[in-house]
Amino acid sequence: MVRRAHGRAPLVAEGLFRAAAFACAGFVLVVMAGLFVVLLYRSRLSIDRFGWGFLWSAAWDPVRDNFGAASSIFGTVASTVIAMVIAVPLSLVIALFLVEVAPPRLARPVSYGIELLAGIPSIIYGMWGLFVLAPLMATNVQPAMQRVFGKLPLFAGPPMGIGILTAGLVLALMVLPFITAVVRDVFALVPPVMKEAGYGLGATTWEVTRKVTVGYGMKGIVGGVFLGLGRAIGETMAVTFVIGNDHRIAASLFASGNSIASTLANEFTEASEPVYLSALVELGLILFVVTLVIQVLAQLWLTRLARQAGSTS
Amino acid sequence: MRRRPAWPRKALDAAVKVASALAAALGLGFLAWILFVVLRHGAAALNWTFLTSLPSAPGGSGGGLGNAILGTALMTLLACVFGVPIGMLAGVYLAEYSRGTRFATTVRFLANVMMGIPSIIIGLFVYAVLVLPSGHFSGWAGGVALALLVLPVVARTTEDMLAMVPNALRESALALGSPHWRATLRILFRASRAGLLTGVLLAVARVSGETAPLLFTALNSPYWPRSLSGPTANLTVTIFNYAMSPYPAWQQAAWGASFIIVVGVLALTVVSRTLTRERK
Numbered sequence: 010m011v012r013r014a015h016g017r018a019p020l021v022a023e024g025l026f027r028a029a030a031f032a033c034a035g036f037v038l039v040v041m042a043g044l045f046v047v048l049l050y051r052s053r054l055s056i057d058r059f060g061w062g063f064l065w066s067a068a069w070d071p072v073r074d075n076f077g078a079a080s081s082i083f084g085t086v087a088s089t090v091i092a093m094v095i096a097v098p099l100s101l102v103i104a105l106f107l108v109e110v111a112p113p114r115l116a117r118p119v120s121y122g123i124e125l126l127a128g129i130p131s132i133i134y135g136m137w138g139l140f141v142l143a144p145l146m147a148t149n150v151q152p153a154m155q156r157v158f159g160k161l162p163l164f165a166g167p168p169m170g171i172g173i174l175t176a177g178l179v180l181a182l183m184v185l186p187f188i189t190a191v192v193r194d195v196f197a198l199v200p201p202v203m204k205e206a207g208y209g210l211g212a213t214t215w216e217v218t219r220k221v222t223v224g225y226g227m228k229g230i231v232g233g234v235f236l237g238l239g240r241a242i243g244e245t246m247a248v249t250f251v252i253g254n255d256h257r258i259a260a261s262l263f264a265s266g267n268s269i270a271s272t273l274a275n276e277f278t279e280a281s282e283p284v285y286l287s288a289l290v291e292l293g294l295i296l297f298v299v300t301l302v303i304q305v306l307a308q309l310w311l312t313r314l315a316r317q318a319g320s321t322s
Numbered sequence: 323m324r325r326r327p328a329w330p331r332k333a334l335d336a337a338v339k340v341a342s343a344l345a346a347a348l349g350l351g352f353l354a355w356i357l358f359v360v361l362r363h364g365a366a367a368l369n370w371t372f373l374t375s376l377p378s379a380p381g382g383s384g385g386g387l388g389n390a391i392l393g394t395a396l397m398t399l400l401a402c403v404f405g406v407p408i409g410m411l412a413g414v415y416l417a418e419y420s421r422g423t424r425f426a427t428t429v430r431f432l433a434n435v436m437m438g439i440p441s442i443i444i445g446l447f448v449y450a451v452l453v454l455p456s457g458h459f460s461g462w463a464g465g466v467a468l469a470l471l472v473l474p475v476v477a478r479t480t481e482d483m484l485a486m487v488p489n490a491l492r493e494s495a496l497a498l499g500s501p502h503w504r505a506t507l508r509i510l511f512r513a514s515r516a517g518l519l520t521g522v523l524l525a526v527a528r529v530s531g532e533t534a535p536l537l538f539t540a541l542n543s544p545y546w547p548r549s550l551s552g553p554t555a556n557l558t559v560t561i562f563n564y565a566m567s568p569y570p571a572w573q574q575a576a577w578g579a580s581f582i583i584v585v586g587v588l589a590l591t592v593v594s595r596t597l598t599r600e601r602k
Contacts, residue, residue, distance in 0.1 A: 033407075034412040036408060038429060040473075106346045111343070119346050123349050126349065128587060130558070135562075136360070137360070215339070216331065245440065274562075277537065278537065293443055
């Protein structure tokens, strides 16, 4: 064997470093597994007591210790749907502007500004939503909507400003930069040859976008939408500020409601009874599992796309 | 064959282009609106007392958020002390020791997923693991919760940055007899230091404005943070509590705190972005 100048010390150091690095990488696995196990363990009281019925029971009565997730799930879904309905088309159009319409000198700063929207912390959106957007909704936007749409139950009730609709609007603004970033990259990846073929046939920019770029980048767009969806569902502070925090399921967009995350943020530190606390943790478990599924699907989808793009180019 | 007139198609094209420009302007308009509101209300609240003294009693005026500023700084620092080394070592393992293995693929995948887990869930987890067993809220728990948010970001950027270092550099270091760990720390880290710094700054920017993970861990406190083993004051939870309060003086203070958070977070974001651009 070759004699080492420094004896065995370098080998030991290398082994230690490698072991430490391995432990740190493994730590990610431990945390992700731990999240699920700990949340499941801490919600066992609630699971034992309410069973699967927890998912569709609309009860929320801390005095009688009777809890159900339905109103929180409803508010989460409703505000997320509103957010996606607004944010997805808007993101597509902004991405179109950045890639196809704007000259590069304009596209770069605009793109930077849109990305800055993602850097603003959630609580700042909450402040703006509560003190600026909500009063505006109450005095101007919601009465106008009621005048236009009349007596539809979707727009019934007093225009308070806070509620499901306002929460959806703030969420839309918050997920917009994430979806835009993905869609912009997808649009930019479309091979120029494909677009030039379209232009060569005499198509306009819009026709090339609709028939070539969107078709080519559809899968990437779906991935971006999934990422935005995952963000919107778990968003906490901004929603807590403007959704009204009321355990009820109403048909009106103007009604106050709550989401899983806002219920946790509002009630967790007040929950004194073990069953109450356990029910809140179970809400957290539901949110964790749902976002986990969405994230896993989005990541699998996007990595598969990246691999395909890598193999064809 | 009869020619279809081109003008409807051209008109539609122009309309879409105008609409896309309007949409982009709308996005930027909201950014400007939010920043303007925070800066205007916030600047009115800021003065030397605000930055250095303890909060006023409910309903009282005057006072400041010095304790919350210090608490947020301490917990963000703690998040870096815990999160950055672990994240970097995890990234090193992925990039240097296990490229292409199933373990590396799994860890990379889960780190990506972990970045998308709502931060309130991380807070809930740390509450169950640290706060419940110890019986009280603490700044340590807050720091750990923030560290868990820093970790996947730093791990992924470290791996990506190391992967971009030319293999020749790695091989030359190893050929000179340097052990792999020293080659990594001395040569590869130095070659990719701008990228690594960007990752850390972005993670800090993200974490220093976080509220949800602190709600159940650090909670909040009207006192100076003497030790981190009790409830610890911080800016973001203070904003939440004050904004929901009926006192105008407290709502004003919430705007002041928002100002500090926005300026701090955006400065970090812009600095890290500038670093990235220089590298290219």
